[in-house]
Amino acid sequence: MKMELENYKSNISNIIAGGFVTSALTIGRELGLFDTLTKLTTPVTSQHLADLCNLKERYVREWLGCMVASNIVSLDDNDDYFIPEHCKPVFGDINIIEIYPLFNAMTKDAMDCFRKEGRDGYGYEDMPTEMVDAIDGRMGDVDKLVEALLEPVLTKKESSLSNILDLGSGAGVLTRALGKRLPGAAVFGVDFNEIAINKAIAKTGSCSNVTYLKASGACLPSDWTKRFDLIVLYDVLHDLPCPSECMREVYRVLKDDGVVVISDPHVHSKHRDNIGDFGIAGMTYAISSVICLPSSMSTEGAAGNGIGWGSENRESFLTEAGWCIKDKRQIGFSMNLTCGKSH
Known part of the structure; x- marks a missing residue:
């Protein structure tokens, strides 16, 4: 099946982007960010999340930017961060990272x-x-x-x-x-x-x-x-x-x-x-x-x-x-x- 040039370029770009995002997923897993987000029942600020994980807020905020852009972490109306309840089980299946x-x-x-x-x-x-x-x-x-x-x-x-x-x-x-x-x-x-x-x-x-x-x-x-x-x-x-x-x-x-x-x-x-x-x-x-x-x-x-x-x-x-x-x-x-x- 012939792939159009723009679709071909987009496919490669998405694959490359995925590699970098996987590095961020690894950070989230290793530093307990995902564990914390999946246990929370209400949205949190970047500062609150950083405090819960004993991490620097500025780095956590940058990481959250990647997660939000990648549709992995969601924002509420106050721009606080959360993972939807029905999505949380996915994090038990990403151990390959x-x-x-x-x-x-x-x-x-x-x-x-x-x-x-x-x-x-x-x-x-x-x-x-x-x-x-x-x-x-x-x-x-x-x-x-x-x-x-x-x-x-x-x-x-x-x-x-x-x-x-x-x-x-x-x-x-x-x-x-x-x-x-x-x-x-x-x-x-x-x-x-x-x-x-x-x-x-x-x-x-x-x-x-x-x-x-x-x-x-x-x-x-x-x-x-x-x-x-x-x-x-x-x-x-x-x-x-x-x-x-x-x-x-x-x-x-x-x-x-x-x-x-x-x-x-x-x-x-x-x-x-x-x-x-x-x-x-x-x-x-x-x-x-x-x-x-x-x-x-x-x-x-x-x-x-x-x-x-x-x-x-x-x-x-x-x-x-x-x-x-x-x-x-x-x-x-x-x-x-x-x-x-x-x-």
Whole structure:
């Protein structure tokens, strides 16, 4: 479809503007401005908001100017500031912006990978250490996420889920939520990133049924054969430099009647099928170019999938590898596949 020149220019201008506004959203989230605005029941002045957040009024006023111009914060008849009540739930769904400052800082590293003479990629262990917490934080309401992931699984009795593996567990927020949701199960979080595992262990708290282990998904403990009733790979498979080796290990450690839950961003494998999908495909391809693709190209002979692998190619990969897809549904930005062994 032909786009008129003015519309084309406007599209690019809006995208550029959105990047700068996202920086302001990050400020609002990190400094508690959004938390405060969503808790208030009446409009406030910039001074009152600044006082509530222990911030300088002049900077808060400038930030509010951006928010008002962007239709994120509203004004009443007295030019006081508020977020409409029906809009407040949106702020529970913008956790992806936690990655934004780190994403910007890593852009030069990604540009080096683009160059023919540059390195092929880099792993999560080479990224800023704050990335581990940012990736956990972007999940938002993790208890709600766990319910969505488990919904197609719990056709089995909960009592049969005695051993659960969260593969690629990062700092363990999903692992802990699984342990909380299924207190009768032994839940294991596995990640190859030592920083992530150390953070996960430090955050374990009262989750007595949760255990963490530093290990590669392509080489899990030999005594885990047919141990797990449920294995979760949340936002992991497309990042792996060795997905085939990993899924062979998943097959080995899963019980014959066990279930694997695999969630990855829902982007179509053909670029043409993503035309106009700025909110998911446009954004996640950008993230992938800096984070996911370099990770999936970080070792010799790596798969190089990234988010651009796409839902269709990922589904074909799994079925060709001997997996039966029992349920397929979209959860947020992700396509969630519930799989079992093909017998």
